Amino acid sequence: MRKRQKKILRAKIKEMKSYFKKFGFKKAILGVSGGLNSSVSALLTVKALGPKNVYLVRLPYRGVTSRKSLKDVEKLAKNLKIPQKNLITIFINKPVDASWNLLKKFKGSKQKLRKGNLMARERMKILFDLSKALNAIVVGSEDKTEKALGYFTLWGDNASGIEPIRDLWKTQVHQLASYLKEIPTEILAKAPSPELWKGHFAEKELEINYFEADIVLSAKEDLKMSKNEISKSFKIPKRKIRKILERAKIGQIKNSLPYELKY
Structure with missing residues (x-):
């Protein structure tokens, strides 16, 4: 390490x-x-x-x-x-x-x-x-x-x-x-906190555990694993995996901005 x-x-x-x-x-x-x-x-x-x-x-x-x-x-x-x-x-x-x-x-x-x-x-x-x-x-x-x-x-x-x-x-x-x-x-x-308001903690706001998010996102991106494979391999409930991947869709939108129109 x-x-x-x-x-x-x-x-x-x-x-x-x-x-x-x-x-x-x-x-x-x-x-x-x-x-x-x-x-x-x-x-x-x-x-x-x-x-x-x-x-x-x-x-x-x-x-x-x-x-x-x-x-x-x-x-x-x-x-x-x-x-x-x-x-x-x-x-x-x-x-x-x-x-x-x-x-x-x-x-x-x-x-x-x-x-x-x-x-x-x-x-x-x-x-x-x-x-x-x-x-x-x-x-x-x-x-x-x-x-x-x-x-x-x-x-x-x-x-x-x-x-x-x-x-x-x-x-x-x-x-x-x-x-x-x-x-x-x-x-x-x-604990991770942007401190944008009192009592503000990242994982609480997201309702996502960062450790689990890293496992799911890296397994999806690097290992090309399906939701079922991730759940079975890492013992993470499917509902948590769905929540993480749904949130990642917001990331895809925000990371694609500004959208450029082409002719």
Whole structure:
């Protein structure tokens, strides 16, 4: 296992170095939440470019983002030897609330989700503006599971210049993080949460277990197994498999956007 993680790490660092050199950039900027994905992306970026060339940006929303998340980012930054001036914090309440006050009158059944999406898009808007100011590339932190399930905000957390871990399933990201000693144990033990509202947890919202999702999606994609074969081989109930694959249809739609008309 350690040999495999070492191989993944070496390959990703090499590819990141090549990407930045190809496009003439020396600096990177990341939105860091205190979660696993952004922590792993940050570590890979630091190993590729060096800590002085990496900016970590916390973009909390007061009343939703936990103090623990903010502290976890500080610990990560310390482990990665990020200079103090490269750790930036910008609260997003004012711009998000300004947009929401204009839009909330348009009633719908998903008010909480709509405001959460505004937060995700505001964060990416800020990151891209800072990237221009700092002459840096925005590094994303989406994994293969989130992409396959469409579990992201369009033009929000799926927007970036480079995605270091998008080819890794959620469980693979966790395995890699466990191998990397710089990732704080508090982050490793944390349940996945976008923190778009209080008490927001990814698996609870999706009603899907990530471990089972990875098994089903990888078996379907890599091994071309049928639902019956997956259920029998991995002892996963068919109703759970159906739910995961139904959610993956949303992913197919979101990942195909924008659709281009051709003549």
